[in-house]
Amino acid sequence: MATTQRLGLWLIGARGGVAVTAIAGIIAQRLGLADGTALVSELPQFAHLPLVKWDDIVIGGHEIRSAPLADELERLHRESRVLSPQLVAACRPELEKIDAEIRPGTLWNVGPKITELADFHPPRNPQEQLPRDMIKRLQADLTDFQTRHKLDSVVVLNVASTEPLPNPALWPATWAEAEASLGRPECPLPASSLYAIAALELGLPFVNFTPSLGALPAGIDELARLRNTCHAGRDGKTGETLMKSVLAPMFAARNLKVMSWVGHNIFGNLDGKVLDDPANKQAKIQSKDRLITEILGYAPQTLISIEHIESLGDWKTAWDHIHFQGFLGTPMTLQFTWQGCDSILAAPLALDLVRFVSLAKNRGETGALPWLASFFKSPQGDPPAKFADQFRALESWARTLSA
Structure with missing residues (x-):
């Protein structure tokens, strides 16, 4: 069973290997160039779920690098010897359209290693000095994307590079504490958390496929519940x-x-x-x-x-x-x-998460989604640690939809 909703997929780190492989995977599914291998959401026990169709996903994102998507896909094919020439050729026209939907991200507290990679910046704005200012810009990008494409919702998926973790003593325990810190130049939250806040404040679900902080602090989880939306993470479990x-x-x-x-x-x-x-x-x-x-x-x-x-x-x-x-x-x-x-292992799981999280949002689930623990190394929501138990939780959630 499938829905007719139009869903936006907004990729953080949109020109990276995982992102471009996920995009290629969506195009391959649309064109019949791939079967459902490695996609958990295509297993028989999830066939009854009203998951979004591949044709109904519109893609955009934030990025700090300017290299075209087609170049990254070609690099994967040439250097890592993955992806067929037919798929690379079939993706090119769509990749050019998606490139036009990618906006400059933020480098707030990402550390020097990631900052060195950046060559794609927003226009200089003297008013954008604080995290709250940056979040407003990120939210304007998300809102414009959703409005122009007439999307029912947007899932924000973080597949960017791993940031250094801030001191746990500085993680906000409440949303009020987190919100106050956004107006201060010493705000300890990294870019991944700013992306999470930007999405969750708008009522959009957020998925953190990286080890970065994202929505992990209790104060950001509280925000998700206040805005009646959900989040999942962190760090995709691929190998x-x-x-x-x-x-x-x-x-x-x-x-x-x-x-x-x-x-x-x-x-x-x-x-x-x-x-x-x-x-x-x-x-x-x-x-x-x-x-x-x-x-x-x-x-x-x-x-x-x-x-x-x-x-x-x-x-x-x-x-x-x-x-x-x-x-x-x-x-x-x-x-x-x-x-x-790496990207071939990660991309299908990222796509599964987009489909499952979108459905959870449609069902009114809020906060962290512990039944998605089988996808993550450090899952949120206090789930079991054993993979078999985690996967049974996912199957049990799917059965509740049947009931």
């Missing part, structure tokens, strides 16, 4: 952490003691370049490292490394070494290697 959320419950269920779990990650895309900065890297490591202790109920020694290897392009490799103790104190190991194309 190594997905494996951890599946394997760690096995050790717990077999009463095998995990003594150490080491994960080494290498990849070469723009995200990897940004994560070369220790402040940005710490946000990602923190998101990846919390899961093992939460599932096992105790804290084995863990180590996570993330290294940028430029020659790999959009491909990433994760090698994990798990040292565990078995019967009669015998030590044993399990090792696995996960290799995949």
Whole structure:
């Protein structure tokens, strides 16, 4: 079953690898150039849901880089050896139209590594000195986009580079506290949170597919509830952490003691370049490292490394070494290697989230959406940590719509 609503997809980081792959995925679905492989929303147990149709999605976004979408798609095809030539050619006309819908983003508290990448700025405006001023501009872009295209709603999806996390002591506990900070030049909230506030204040749902702060603070969650809208996040679970959320419950269920779990990650895309900065890297490591202790109920020694290897392009490799103790104190190991194309792994999940979150908004759900936990490394809303339990929660939510 499908709706006839027209939905806007507003991408933060609209010219990045995940964004352009998601756009290519929508075009491929429209043209019949791809089946539903890797799209959770295309599984049989969700077939009855009134999810938005691919033909009814209109795309725009915010970005800090000026390179055309077609160049990024061609780079993925040429350097990372993904996407067929037929799909790249079929996407070009649509990409030119979407380029015209991309507006300059904001660099507020994104850190020096991301600031270095920026070459796409808004016109100089002496009045835009404070976060509240920036939010007004972002909201004007969203409102104009929704009005011009006669859209029923817009989902704002953050797929931008990972920001450094501000000190948790500075996260606003209430919306009043967050709102007051927006009028001060020392406001600690990063750009991802400004995008979240811009969307939620307008009653639009927000999805944070990155480890950045976004809508995580309690004060921003309160805003979502006050505006009768919803949000989901954070940090898409696409590879190594997905494996951890599946394997760690096995050790717990077999009463095998995990003594150490080491994960080494290498990849070469723009995200990897940004994560070369220790402040940005710490946000990602923190998101990846919390899961093992939460599932096992105790804290084995863990180590996570993330290294940028430029020659790999959009491909990433994760090698994990798990040292565990078995019967009669015998030590044993399990090792696995996960290799995949970062954007190809992430994009279908991002599209699933847009469809599910849009439906949740239409149903009147507010605040964080914990039943979407299976999509995230650090899901909001206090959901279970095990992947099987998380996915059952998604299926249970879908069954409630049948009832």
